[in-house]
Amino acid sequence: LNQGVGEENYRYFLWFLLVHVLMCIYGARVTYLLFYGEILEKDLLNATFYDVATGREVKADWMVVAQYMFRSRFTMAANLLLMSVMAAVLGSFLGWHVWITSRGMTTNESFKWGDVKRWYKQEKKRYEEALKAGIPVGDNNRATMSSGDSDIVSDGDIACTGPTATPIKSQSTVSSNESEKKDAPIYDPGPFPKNIYNKGFIENWKEVFFPRSLRQDALDRWNASLQKKGQKVDMDPIPDKPKVS
Numbered sequence: 001l002n003q004g005v006g007e008e009n010y011r012y013f014l015w016f017l018l019v020h021v022l023m024c025i026y027g028a029r030v031t032y033l034l035f036y037g038e039i040l041e042k043d044l045l046n047a048t049f050y051d052v053a054t055g056r057e058v059k060a061d062w063m064v065v066a067q068y069m070f071r072s073r074f075t076m077a078a079n080l081l082l083m084s085v086m087a088a089v090l091g092s093f094l095g096w097h098v099w100i101t102s103r104g105m106t107t108n109e110s111f112k113w114g115d116v117k118r119w120y121k122q123e124k125k126r127y128e129e130a131l132k133a134g135i136p137v138g139d140n141n142r143a144t145m146s147s148g149d150s151d152i153v154s155d156g157d158i159a160c161t162g163p164t165a166t167p168i169k170s171q172s173t174v175s176s177n178e179s180e181k182k183d184a185p186i187y188d189p190g191p192f193p194k195n196i197y198n199k200g201f202i203e204n205w206k207e208v209f210f211p212r213s214l215r216q217d218a219l220d221r222w223n224a225s226l227q228k229k230g231q232k233v234d235m236d237p238i239p240d241k242p243k244v245s
Helices: 010-041 062-072 074-102 107-133 171-183 201-209 216-228
Strands: 048-050 057-059 233-235 242-244
Touching: 010 062, 010 074, 010 201, 062 074, 074 107, 074 201
Parallel strands: none
Antiparallel strands: 048 057, 233 242
């Protein structure tokens, strides 16, 4: 793409994936039909094949015919294999993007929510085990991150920043963190956090095909806020893209 994928071009990225998935499926289908047509035309399933090494006759079946076609039409066979694999890989990738978009998440947010789910499951388990064992637990309903979670970077908003490299920890550091987590106060984590950006299937997809930053009402509010601050707003040659000067 030679550029980042963001709010205003995410729709084009999804179209890009969809078109390539369809092209791969189409190419694989056409190549398969060419093979199948040749098999029927030459009646290869009823043909007699000979083993080059031993010279003995081999009765035709689908495996034997497939080996014959692969050897005699190597380029087409490789093309069929490549497009079939790419259709599966790109189709899975597209399906994942459809899933996270339907749930109101970006790729970055999906990984962060995975961390939240793991933390919540761990804290909920600790809390339930503490109750069964009669261990005193915190009297508030808000779970707090323990000091042992120092490697977790909080950006204040699960939807804002890009990926952050996790520092490589030595074995002693890992052991120390695990020990601190065991000694950390136990609280009831309460209900699982809600994704405030998940507006429902339809609204989530509206934000993809009609980004908020390109909506006229949002642009008008932004222009009004700039004018209120005394800043001059000019218009770019691109429609609906204001520029501050």
